Amino acid sequence: MKKFQDKVVLITGGSRGLGKSMSLGFAREGAKVIIASRKQENCTALANSIVEQGGQAIGIAANTGKTEDIDSLIEQVSAAYGTVDILVNNAGTNIAFGGLSDLTPEQFDKMYQINLRGPWHLAAKLAPTMASNGGGSIINIITVGALRPPALNGFYAATKAGLEALTKVMAQEWAADNIRVNAIAPGPYRSDLVDASITAIPGFEEGMRDSTLLKRIAESDEILNPVFYLASEANTTGITLIADGGYMAGA
Numbered sequence: 001m002k003k004f005q006d007k008v009v010l011i012t013g014g015s016r017g018l019g020k021s022m023s024l025g026f027a028r029e030g031a032k033v034i035i036a037s038r039k040q041e042n043c044t045a046l047a048n049s050i051v052e053q054g055g056q057a058i059g060i061a062a063n064t065g066k067t068e069d070i071d072s073l074i075e076q077v078s079a080a081y082g083t084v085d086i087l088v089n090n091a092g093t094n095i096a097f098g099g100l101s102d103l104t105p106e107q108f109d110k111m112y113q114i115n116l117r118g119p120w121h122l123a124a125k126l127a128p129t130m131a132s133n134g135g136g137s138i139i140n141i142i143t144v145g146a147l148r149p150p151a152l153n154g155f156y157a158a159t160k161a162g163l164e165a166l167t168k169v170m171a172q173e174w175a176a177d178n179i180r181v182n183a184i185a186p187g188p189y190r191s192d193l194v195d196a197s198i199t200a201i202p203g204f205e206e207g208m209r210d211s212t213l214l215k216r217i218a219e220s221d222e223i224l225n226p227v228f229y230l231a232s233e234a235n236t237t238g239i240t241l242i243a244d245g246g247y248m249a250g251a
Contacts, residue, residue, distance in 0.1 A: 002030030003228060008081045010034040012064050012122065013091030015042040017191030018141070021220040022088055022227055027055035029228070032081060035059045036073055037091070064091045064118030065110065074125050083133045084126050086231045089119035089163075090141045094156040094193065108155055115159035120166055123181070127174050135178025137231050140167045144187045144244040164240055171238030180237040182230045187244025188217040213246025 009026045013019040014035035027033045027050045035043045035057060043059025050057035058080060062073040077084060093114045096107035123138050130136040142160040149157035163183070170181040188194065188208040194217070198205040209217055226243045230236065242248055 002028075004086070004231065005030035007031045007085040008034070008077075008083060009086040009088070009231075010036060010077060010084045010126075011088045011090055012036045012062070012118075014088075015039070015046050015059070017193060018186070018189060018220050018223050019088075019090045020046060021223055022090065023057065024050065025221065025224040025228070026086075026231075027053075027057055031056070031086070033057040034077055034080070034084075036062045036064070038063050063114075064089075064122065065093075065113035067117075067121055070118060070122050070125065074122070078129070083129050083136075085130075085133075085136045087123060087126055087130075087136070087138045088141065088227065088231075089122065089139065091118065092141065092143075092160070094153070096155045098152055100154050103155060111155045111159050115156070116162045116166070119163055123170060127170075127177070127179055130179050131174070131177035135180070138170065138179065138181040139227060139230050140164070140181070140183045142167075142183050142185050142240065144185045144242060144247050147185055147240070147242070148248060167240065168238050175237060180230075180234075182236060182238065183240040184223070184226050184230065185240050185242045185244065186218075186223060187212060187242075187247040189223060190217055190220045211247055211250070212244065213250050216245065218243075218245055 009031040011019055011022050014023045015037035023033050023035050035047050037043050040061035047057040047059035060073055060076050062069040096103045140163050142164050145157045146160035146164050167181055167183040226241050
């Protein structure tokens, strides 16, 4: 029996980067994977690839910064599977890198909508159905920067720190329904966002690598071990699991 045989797993931002690794990883472990991301063609391409490899997956376009997209996503998931056993709130954006005095309210609003309001809305709408089906697991992907906020990355750190706070509240409010809610704080991992930053910013790769005790940037598939642990039936809720290669330990 595979680890997540026939479990319904919804992954936002599931077509690229860490989300893609999660989608492929859960599918290999027997899950019915719902890949949600902004572009339908990317969701469909990955879902088709999983199906061709013998897995189960569907792709649904949804911008998690828009409540109407989230509501539509939930309706389509309900029609396809009836419930969700595991939700991974992975979608996020970081469009505002710079000093606080140089950033704009419009940038803050967009990051707040995607990084904080969207994960809350999706989890809150799914929780009652999860409860009626015996419970489930919610995993919110934050960042190690939420725990150790760096200069010039304030909006991203703030919105992800807010998601960590909501994680703890969700865990308290939904524990009686057997819904476990945890967060993962990744450090440097290979992803589309990180690779783009490496290309655009001189010294970025070296800085990320040297900030960790292990002196390397993790491959995207390495996120699966912490994700699988929290998605399992482990007696764990309300925690933030740090997966950062020793970034925090070297602070």
